[in-house]
Amino acid sequence: MGVEWKSNIDIADALERVADLLDTQDAMPFRVAAYRKAAATIAQQPESVAELLATQGEPGVRKLPGVGKSIASSVAEFVRTGRMELLERLEGEVSPEGLLASVPGIGPELAKRIHAELGITTLEALELAAHDGRLERVEGFGPRRAEQVREVLAARLGRNRRERERVRTHGPEDGPRPSVALLLRVDADYRRRAEAGELRLIAPKRFNPSGEAWLPVLREQVEGWNLRALFSNTALAHQQKTTHDWVVLYFDQDDVEGQCTVVTAHGGPLDGRRVVRGRESECLAHYHGQGRAEPEAPHAGA
DSSP states (O other): OOOOOOOHHHHHHHHHHHHHHHHHTTOOHHHHHHHHHHHHHHHHOSSOHHHHHHHHHHHHHHTSTTOOHHHHHHHHHHHHHSOOHHHHHHHOOOOHHHHHHTSTTOOHHHHHHHHHHHOOOSHHHHHHHHHHSSGGGSTTOOHHHHHHHHHHHHHHHHTTHHHHHHHHHHOOTTSOOOOHHHHHHHHHHHHHHHHTTOSEEEOOSTTOTTOOOOEEEEEEEETTEEEEEEEOOSHHHHHTTOTTTOEEEEEEETTEEEEEEEEEOOSSTTTTSEEETTOHHHHHHHHHHHTOOSOOOOOTTO
């Protein structure tokens, strides 16, 4: 079955929803404005953006006023797949059962059973369960269906996993990205100011049934980078009780955007120090360059 044709209004509506959600989550004003401008441009565009994408690819979409590289990529994803990962992440409306049921061979009832019995909430966790035998112990599953799930997830997750994670977490490998020195400095400033109660608090939608405004947010513009810092509010952070240790940093500069997570290392040469995940070797060189003999004292909220 092909993907439903997306009109310019469909695309503009998705971008407007992204802007609205970014705005409620205290994102950088320029980023909110960028999505609104792109939405307005596409809504008023006489030519079909889907056709433009088909004939000229993403470079053709980037020629539209106010549509940069990252927005063009989201538009292309939405037109080609009917989904926009950024929008889904911001909405947080896709239930674990709904996500599991999107895998061929797993219907809604089976998805509920998998979630209830194994506590699985991600496709990555489902893939692991399909390989370690847990999935076959769920009623309704057998070796043949488990093999089908393994094959589907190998294609779905493996094809673009490394590239997607590299770009989202670190930014373009050969392009600009914030130095670890800058990221660690912003991380330290965020944790210090959060502990002192100096930052604005927002109420995250996920894992916050009471609607309490507890999550401090820091926005800074340093060395040409727009940065936003906040404690991790993921399922894993809650499970590991690290919601006041893991700090997620979002960064933007021109058409470059990405994110990274800074954590306290446990074990190894960086034990006790703050580390940018995925850039451990750079962090080690950074600390050696400082001539520090002792690790940073853990944050009081960790």
